[in-house]
Amino acid sequence: GQQLNQSPQSMFIQEGEDVSMNCTSSSIFNTWLWYKQDPGEGPVLLIALYKAGELTSNGRLTAQFGITRKDSFLNISASIPSDVGIYFCAGRSNFGNEKLTFGTGTRLTIIP
Amino acid sequence: EAGVVQSPRYKIIEKKQPVAFWCNPISGHNTLYWYLQNLGQGPELLIRYENEEAVDDSQLPKDRFSAERLKGVDSTLKIQPAELGDSAVYLCASSLSARETQYFGPGTRLLVL
Numbered sequence: 001g002q003q004l005n006q007s008p009q010s011m012f013i014q015e016g017e018d019v020s021m022n023c024t025s026s027s028i029f030n031t032w033l034w035y036k037q038d039p040g041e042g043p044v045l046l047i048a049l050y051k052a053g054e055l056t057s058n059g060r061l062t063a064q065f066g067i068t069r070k071d072s073f074l075n076i077s078a079s080i081p082s083d084v085g086i087y088f089c090a091g092r093s094n095f096g097n098e099k100l101t102f103g104t105g106t107r108l109t110i111i112p
Numbered sequence: 113e114a115g116v117v118q119s120p121r122y123k124i125i126e127k128k129q130p131v132a133f134w135c136n137p138i139s140g141h142n143t144l145y146w147y148l149q150n151l152g153q154g155p156e157l158l159i160r161y162e163n164e165e166a167v168d169d170s171q172l173p174k175d176r177f178s179a180e181r182l183k184g185v186d187s188t189l190k191i192q193p194a195e196l197g198d199s200a201v202y203l204c205a206s207s208l209s210a211r212e213t214q215y216f217g218p219g220t221r222l223l224v225l
Contacts, residue, residue, distance in 0.1 A: 003153060003154055003156075004154075040218065040219075041216075041218050041219075042116070042203050042205070042216025042217050042218055042219055043155065043203075043216050044216070045213050045214070045215075048213070088154045088155075090154070098160075098210035098211055099157055099160070099168060100155075100157065100214070102154030102155050102156070103154050104152075104153060104154055105152070105153070105154055
């Protein structure tokens with residue numbers, strides 16, 4: 001099935017660094033979501049975006065809904081060890097089908 | 113409040129054997145989803161239920177996969193017969209309605225030998 005393009009695929013950073021990742025699609029979405037998945041667990045919703053251009057924060061996390069509605073960005077400031085995991089974007093079109101299309105994921109590793 | 117419960121957490125079977133996964137959604141959630149997550153990929157929807165009705169099963173390989181949610185609460189996903197390529201994580205999620213936040217269970221990790 002279709003998967004959205006996420007970049008980078010993986011990141012190796014030091015504690016305290018800021019992180020940026022993005023997600024692009026060939027299709028327009030009306031909702032963008034960002035999830036985090038820890039090993040052995042299911043994804044957990046971090047941030048939801050509902051309007052083009054919207055900028056939303058959740059603690060140290062900030063996400064933006066791209067103006068074209070075909071992309072979204074997630075930033076994490078001052079990373080801490082518990083930020084380690086896989087981050088997935090997901091888009092929803094809301095055109096009679098509420099299906100979420102997920103990205104391929106960005107794996108974040110913090111180097112001691 | 114209890115989250116989405118899935119069992120078993122792990123399953124190892126030989127190819128051509130049948131296997132079943134069980135999901136109990138969050139109480140009161142009308143919408144239930146089954147997702148397939150291959151290694152290194154994001155989840156992909158297999159089927160979505162609104163109460164006991166399957167409203168989107170377009171991605172479910174119906175030759176070997178089946179699902180049911182008889183009383184509109186818990187659900188079972190079955191594979192018969194399993195193939196090597198079915199090795200993956202099978203995630204269940206639930207939400208109050210289709211547009212509300214989806215809450216995921218921990219998944220069942222299937223290995224087909």
